[in-house]
Amino acid sequence: MLHDSLTAALNASKNWIKHFNRGDVDYCVSAYAIDAIMEAKPLGDYSGRDDIDNFWRPFVQSGATDLNYTNIWLKLVDENTVHLGANWTMNVGEGVITLEEWVKSDSGTWKLLVDSFEIHKQF
16 A cells, blocks of 8 residues: 555656656646645745646646756655656756655545745756
8 A cells, every 4th residue: 555655656657757748738737736835946835726837737738848857856755645756867957855745635636735846956
């Protein structure tokens, strides 16, 4: 069961990346919990889906794509919570995911509750 949680959270993250690379902002934003928080260093902090949408929508519409994670690590907090981190690259920059906290909702869907990442280079 615990291994299933790691796999499910990793798959949720991979699906987010797949939809991001397709330009599907609606899917990406819906993957966040309603009360999610996002920290995008050095750009700022965002709270709740609307605020997060206001970050991602113009960013994706500007042409950001080709997101790829490497050196992924996973930590099982409990059967309903998984932490993920990674290095990331895309066509407009690179950096590190310091924390994606994926939480299993009552409906069984995995949602991002915390998304914390850093931009180290912008192209």
